[in-house]
Amino acid sequence: MGKPIKIRAKMKGDIAEVKALMPHEMEAGFRRDPATNERVPAHYITDVVAEHNGDVVFTAYWGPAVSKNPFVSFSFLGAAVGDTINLHWKDNKGDSSATEAVFK
Amino acid sequence: MKIDRRFFIRKVLAVGVLLALPRILFAARPDKAFAATDGDEAMATLFGETPVASDRVVLKIPEIAENGAVVPVTISTDLENVESISVVVAKNPTPLAASFALGPRSVANVSVRIKMGESSQVLAVVKAGGKHYSTSKDVKVTIGGCGG
Amino acid sequence: MIKVFVIILVATGLLATQPVSAGPERDLQAMQDFYQKRFPNVAPEEFANGLYAFDEGAREQWLELEDFPPYEIAVEEGEGYFNTPFANGNSYADCFENNGLSIKQNYPYFDSDTSKVVTLELAINQCREENGEQPLPYLRGELTAISAYMAYTSRGNTINVQVPNDNPKALAAYEAGKQFYYSRRGQLNFACSSCHVQVVGLSLRADPISTTVGQVTHFPAYRTVWGEIVTLHRRFVECNAQVRARPFESQSDEYRNLEYFLTYMSNGFELNGPSSRR
Amino acid sequence: MTKYMVPLLLLLIASPDLGWAASADSSGAADKMERGKELTFARGKGNCLACHYVAGGEMAGNIAPPLVMMKVRYPDRMKLRAQIWDASTLISTTTMPPFGRHKILTEEEIDLVVDFVLTL
Numbered sequence: 001m002g003k004p005i006k007i008r009a010k011m012k013g014d015i016a017e018v019k020a021l022m023p024h025e026m027e028a029g030f031r032r033d034p035a036t037n038e039r040v041p042a043h044y045i046t047d048v049v050a051e052h053n054g055d056v057v058f059t060a061y062w063g064p065a066v067s068k069n070p071f072v073s074f075s076f077l078g079a080a081v082g083d084t085i086n087l088h089w090k091d092n093k094g095d096s097s098a099t100e101a102v103f104k
Numbered sequence: 105m106k107i108d109r110r111f112f113i114r115k116v117l118a119v120g121v122l123l124a125l126p127r128i129l130f131a132a133r134p135d136k137a138f139a140a141t142d143g144d145e146a147m148a149t150l151f152g153e154t155p156v157a158s159d160r161v162v163l164k165i166p167e168i169a170e171n172g173a174v175v176p177v178t179i180s181t182d183l184e185n186v187e188s189i190s191v192v193v194a195k196n197p198t199p200l201a202a203s204f205a206l207g208p209r210s211v212a213n214v215s216v217r218i219k220m221g222e223s224s225q226v227l228a229v230v231k232a233g234g235k236h237y238s239t240s241k242d243v244k245v246t247i248g249g250c251g252g
Numbered sequence: 253m254i255k256v257f258v259i260i261l262v263a264t265g266l267l268a269t270q271p272v273s274a275g276p277e278r279d280l281q282a283m284q285d286f287y288q289k290r291f292p293n294v295a296p297e298e299f300a301n302g303l304y305a306f307d308e309g310a311r312e313q314w315l316e317l318e319d320f321p322p323y324e325i326a327v328e329e330g331e332g333y334f335n336t337p338f339a340n341g342n343s344y345a346d347c348f349e350n351n352g353l354s355i356k357q358n359y360p361y362f363d364s365d366t367s368k369v370v371t372l373e374l375a376i377n378q379c380r381e382e383n384g385e386q387p388l389p390y391l392r393g394e395l396t397a398i399s400a401y402m403a404y405t406s407r408g409n410t411i412n413v414q415v416p417n418d419n420p421k422a423l424a425a426y427e428a429g430k431q432f433y434y435s436r437r438g439q440l441n442f443a444c445s446s447c448h449v450q451v452v453g454l455s456l457r458a459d460p461i462s463t464t465v466g467q468v469t470h471f472p473a474y475r476t477v478w479g480e481i482v483t484l485h486r487r488f489v490e491c492n493a494q495v496r497a498r499p500f501e502s503q504s505d506e507y508r509n510l511e512y513f514l515t516y517m518s519n520g521f522e523l524n525g526p527s528s529r530r
Numbered sequence: 531m532t533k534y535m536v537p538l539l540l541l542l543i544a545s546p547d548l549g550w551a552a553s554a555d556s557s558g559a560a561d562k563m564e565r566g567k568e569l570t571f572a573r574g575k576g577n578c579l580a581c582h583y584v585a586g587g588e589m590a591g592n593i594a595p596p597l598v599m600m601k602v603r604y605p606d607r608m609k610l611r612a613q614i615w616d617a618s619t620l621i622s623t624t625t626m627p628p629f630g631r632h633k634i635l636t637e638e639e640i641d642l643v644v645d646f647v648l649t650l
Contacts, residue, residue, distance in 0.1 A: 006324060015211055023325045028219070030197065047133055057209055060216070063138040065193060065201035067174045067217040068479040069322040074204070075211035166313050168458060168589075171530045174476040176316035217317075223588070246458035246530075247579075247589055248477075439634055440627040450625055451593045456580050458589040 002089065002097035009085045009101040016079035016103055018050060018058075020087055021071050028064035043093055045070060051086040052079055079103055134203060143194040147229065150190065150200065155229045155238035158183075163228035163239045172220040172245040180213040183232035189214050190231075195224035220245050276415045276426055276516055283517050287463045290452060299466035300521045302529065306453060307460045314528060323400060323474035323526040326481040330401030333394055338383040344398070347379035356406035356523055360512050361414065362422035369425050369508040373399050373483055390502035391486050400472045400481050403525040411469065411523060413516045429513025432506060433464075438497030459530070468515045470527035481526060484511055566646030569639050576635065576643055581626070585650060594626065597650045604648065611644045 003023040010017050022045065029042025048060040057076040079085070083103045090096040140146035147155065164178040179189050189212065190203040201218045212230065220226075223244040230237045274282070287299060291306055298305040304314045334352065337343045345351035349358075359372040370378075376398055377387040388395035415426045433444045447456065448464050455461070471484040485502040488510060492499040500506040570576045571587055579587040583596035590596075604610035613620065615630030629635045635643065 003325075006320075006328075008320070019320050021320050021322065021324065026219075028197075055207070055209065057207055059205040061133045061138070061203045061205070063198050063200055063202065065196050065198065065219045067219055069325060071176075071215070071217045071320050071322075073215040073320075075213055076207075076209045077211060078209045166309055168309050170310045170313050171476045173479065174317065176313055215316075244458075244589060247573075248457060248459060439632045441632055442625065442627070446625045450623070454591070454593045456591045456593060458591075 002091065002095045005087055005089065005097055005099040007085075007087055007099050007101045009103045011079065011081050011103050012075075014077060015075050016052070016077070016083070016085070017073065017075045018085055018087070018101075019071070019073040020048075020099075021069060022048075022089055022097070023069055024089075024091065026064065026066055026068045026070060043091060045089045045091045048072060048087065048089045050074065051088075052076070052083065057085075134200075137200050137203070138198060140200060141198060143192055143199040143225075143227070146192060146198075146200040147227075150203065151229065151231070151236045153236055155227075155236035158230075158237035158239065161228050161230045161237050161239040163226070163241055165226055165241055165243055167241075168244045168246060169220055170246060172222070174217050175220050175243065175245075176215065176217050177226070177228075178213070178215040179228040179230070181230045181232070181237070183212065183230055183237060185233045186210065186212040186230055187234075188231040190229045191216065191218060192227040192229065193218065193220055193224050194227070196221050276423070279430065280517060280519055284465055286449070287452070287465055291463075297521065299463050300469040300518070300524055301527075302462040302466060302470065303460040305463070305466070310460065310530070317476070317528045321474065321526075321528050322476075322479075323472075323481050323528060326397045326400045326472075326474070327404045327526060328401075329394075330397035330399070330404075333398050334401050338380070338385050340383050342383045344376065344379055347382065348375070352402060353405040354409060356403050356525075357409040357411050358413070360508065360515060362416065362419065362425055362512070364416075364419060364422075367421045367425075368505065369429075369512045371485075371503065371508055371511055372402060373485070374503050374508070376402075390483065391489075392480060392482065396472050396481050396483050396486075399483060400526045403472060403523065406523050407525070409523050411515060411518050411521050413512070413519055415512075415516060425509045426513055426516065428506075429509035429511070432510045433513060438492065438495035440495040442495040444491065464514070464517050466518055466521055468511070468518050469521050469523055470525040470529065472526050474526060474528045476528060476530055484514075562642060563646055563649070566642035566644075569635065569643050570646050575639065576629070578643075578647075597647055600648050600650045607644060607648065610647065611640060614640055614644060614647075 006021040006023075008019045024045055025043055026045065027040055027043040029040065031040045032038065033040050042064055044064045044066065045062050048058075048062070049056055050058040058074045060072055062070070081103050084100050085103065086098065086100045088096065088098040134150055137146050137150035140149055160181055160183050162180045164180075165175065169175040177191055179191065181189075186206050188203060188205050191201045192199050193201050196219070202216050204214050206212060220243060223242070225240050226243050227238050227240040284296070288294075288296060294305050301311075301314075304311040334344050345353075349355055356372055359375070360369045362368075363370045373390060373395060376395060377390075380387055416422050436443045436446065445464070447461050448467070452461050452463050468484060471487070472481050473487070474481045475487075483502070485507045488507050489499040489502065567586075568575075570578050570584060578584055578597065579590045581591045581593035583590040583592070583598070585598070600610070604613075613626075614635075616628040617624045617626035618628060627634055629643075630637070630640055
């Protein structure tokens, strides 16, 4: 299981704004371990999905060029204060993490 | 401006709950485009056409990236019926950095932080109404001063 | 883009080249006056934001990061460690004033009993040892996270480091730290002051150089080049290595004295750590 | 040999075609110039871009004077060499590393850098 996602969900007028920070190495696979000189295998989040009221409102597909501890923010319409947003990610090694937040 | 303590409100709005992943959620990631080692190839694979330059795609990215490991990018557009937003870093080993699939309820405004191996052209590509539109910027990545 | 070349006359005078022995208070005044003169358009409290006080492009990127800063991860982990009791049932809170919260502005301090400078990181490990726990490694990980959490609870407090008048050993420690700051070292022959005083605000390649005042306010800091949160002493190690000098050990007397001097030079500034830096 | 270096370089810049031809019979002068350039730019060696603007280098620092018109500024090659070897002999407060005195560059490397810098 991946580390828990940090998430903020806020209504700005009728726009629902979500910001998330996901603790993850996002290892690109090009680096060598200085101690062993072995190539450090790629390990990065490939998919992020956000769900609101059973609707997928946002999907991110990522490559290894997204920064360590990735940050993403996105917005959508049709949510209200008190609604829940679910956020999930999975990575190229099959790890995953999920969290939910309530719009304020 | 001073760094305000409000920058992060403690114990923010999140309730860190781990959920079971519904199977249906993850749609098909464009793996082939992510594997492409050439910017044009990545775009051809992902878009099937060369995007048309458009000033309606707004790419906010620093002119000089303070550190190539973390370059903040924001892409927005006032185009209608936006289906996806993608970020391509021409000189990265695998140029396609991120692609965001939006839905009918989406507001076309996405931020992410990316890595840049070296100074490069960065393209924001928006798919709207079945067509591809792009804006590009040249971003310099700083080189540290000390010889170490 | 070719940067406009700025001619630096050797007008920085004594401050730039050798420390004047005038006592901590006058040193502080001279140092703050120097930077205010050098950067007349920068509001004094802005120096606590390092190079972001005067580099607009870098500042914008920094603010983007601060919108949801990566160091939040370490602060949260640190809070968890801080609140986990030791095997004997005691906890970090028992070792410190005010239960360890909102106290970083008083560190480092000069301990009259041992005649040494005590940094917050050192005090954290002392607390562990007093409670029968192994000390933690200084350069990264758990200790840095605890320190980050403690710094976070101290945000907005005014740095108030004391060099007691009645203790010549404290003054000696301060002077030793100052001497370190102005001493050239390493194959490249740089003193800390060579860059941070003499050519402050100019750019080493594309990196603008920060001011001495406000240099410590934001530690521990999340450095994007390392992708992790680091202590002030880890930064000292890196600086020394970069000028090709042999770095001292983290929490060595040399670095403790340097931290003493450097933190005194930020007296009156608000703590704003942890923060993110390039 | 040094005195031919500047015209040769000007020739190289002015006409790449002629440059190729010239390098063939200049017994490694072009190679040496190339090495001097590498040493000037290399982060672990001269790293001159850290502080000086140098034509052909990206994102130079602005701490020290730009390296331009060097032949005019230093008609005496030995003065430039001495400056690189240990700049503190002229100005004691200089922040310029003493490349010779601290053996950051070897004597031979300093000569190569001097020859290249004089073409700037």
